[in-house]
Amino acid sequence: MKLLKYxxxxxxxxxxxILELVSRDIKLKYRRSFLGxxxxxxxxLLLMMVWVIVFTNLLGKNIENYxxxxxxxxxxxxxxxxxxxxxxxxxxxxxSLMKKVSIPKYIFTLSKVTSCMVDMVLSxxxxxxxxxITGAEFYWTLILIPVVVIQIYIFCCxxxxxxxxxxxxxxxxxxxxxxxxxxxxxxxxILYEITRLPANLQLFIKAFNPLYYYVGQFRDIVYYGNIxxxxxxxxxxxxxxxxxxxGAWSFQRSKDxxxxxx
Numbered sequence: 401m402k403l404l405k406y407x408x409x410x411x412x413x414x415x416x417x418i419l420e421l422v423s424r425d426i427k428l429k430y431r432r433s434f435l436g437x438x439x440x441x442x443x444x445l446l447l448m449m450v451w452v453i454v455f456t457n458l459l460g461k462n463i464e465n466y467x468x469x470x471x472x473x474x475x476x477x478x479x480x481x482x483x484x485x486x487x488x489x490x491x492x493x494x495x496s497l498m499k500k501v502s503i504p505k506y507i508f509t510l511s512k513v514t515s516c517m518v519d520m521v522l523s524x525x526x527x528x529x530x531x532x533i534t535g536a537e538f539y540w541t542l543i544l545i546p547v548v549v550i551q552i553y554i555f556c557c558x559x560x561x562x563x564x565x566x567x568x569x570x571x572x573x574x575x576x577x578x579x580x581x582x583x584x585x586x587x588x589x590i591l592y593e594i595t596r597l598p599a600n601l602q603l604f605i606k607a608f609n610p611l612y613y614y615v616g617q618f619r620d621i622v623y624y625g626n627i628x629x630x631x632x633x634x635x636x637x638x639x640x641x642x643x644x645x646x647g648a649w650s651f652q653r654s655k656d657x658x659x660x661x662x
Contacts, residue, residue: 414503414504414507417503417507418507418510418511418514421507421508421511421515422511422514422515422518425486425511425512425515426515426518426519441522441523441525441526441529443523443526444471444474444475444478444523444526444527445526445529445530447474448467448470448471448474448526448530452466452467452470463593465534465535465536465623467530467534468527468530468531468534468536468622468623469619469623470590470591471526471527471530472527472615472618472619472622472623473588473589473590473591473615473618473619474590475520475523475524475527475618476548476552476611476614476615476618477584477585477588477590477611477615478520478523479516479517479519479520479552479556480552480555480556480559480611480614481581482516482519483512483513483516483517483556483560484513484556484559484560484563484577485574485577485581486512486513486515486516486560487509487512487513487556487557487559487560487561487563487564488560488563488564488566488567488573488574488577489512489564489567489574490508490509490511490512490560490564491505491508491509491564491565491567491568491658491662492567492568492571492662493508494508495662498658498659498662499659499662505651505655505658506561506648506651506652506655508564509557509560509561509564509651510557510560512560513553513556513557513560514553516556517549517553517556520549521549524545527622531622536623537625539621539622539625540625541620541621541622541625541626541627542621542622544621544627544628545618545621545622547617548614548617548618548621548636551613551614551617551636551637551640552614552636552640554640554641554643554644555610555614555636555639555640555643555644557644557647558640558641558642558643558644558645558646558647558648559643559647560647561644561647561648561650561651562643562646562647562650562651563577564651565650565651565653565654565655565658566650568654568657568658568661568662569654569657569661584609584611587605587609588605588609588611588612588615589605589612589615589616590615594612610639610643613632613635613636613639614636616628616632617632617633617636620632
């Protein structure tokens with residue numbers, strides 16, 4: 401309990417630094433960009449258009465309002481992909497600063513995930529634009545979106561901590577993780593309805609694919625207008641905190657040896 405209180409106090413102590421790092425990441429992303437922050441809306445819109453054109457006849461048949469169906473799933477995947485890939489390089493990418501200043505190392509990882517979360521929240525504008533254009537219904541359940549955002553944010557923080565410390569010792573992690581993300585994209589019901597898969601494959605995805613819980617909840621809220629069922633809702637929270645526990649433990653256990661490898 402004392403250790404948890406200490407961690408929370410440390411987090412508040414460095415809150416200004418976290419905000420500065422988040423602001424820096426966002427500014428660097430759009431530096432020298434003519435449209436600037438508008439890309440947070442335009443990029444998912446353009447990608448969605450390409451995916452809709454390619455996959456509508458292949459996987460989107462009999463799916464009502466496929467653009468909203470697709471985008472509501474893809475946004476969760478894009479956040480997980482961007483935030484964890486950024487977090488993975490957060491320690492090695494700030495090696496020179498860590499050697500000069502005594503700062504808790506997890507601050508850099510946390511700021512990467514947080515800046516990507518800000519990007520995701522801003523990109524919700526693209527989703528709402530698509531919903532308006534396609535005549536989708538705006539359900540009252542949209543007010544529950546922050547619940548899913550918090551869940552996947554916690555999960556990505558935990559996974560980010562784990563990947564960040566692992567990447568310090570094994571630099572091939574980046575290449576391996578790219579392959580994992582590519583497989584995850586097609587093993588998650590983003591482009592298709594999970595009911596189209598064989599029963600045994602459905603069970604495998606529900607049991608071993610954590611992203612399924614966040615895509616499923618987000619789609620329930622946005623696309624179907626339903627409150628997520630208890631299994632997928634509580635499963636999302638359980639997986640998020642379990643990943644955070646594993647990630648934080650592994651990061652804390654390894655952090656003192658980072659200086660020898662970065």
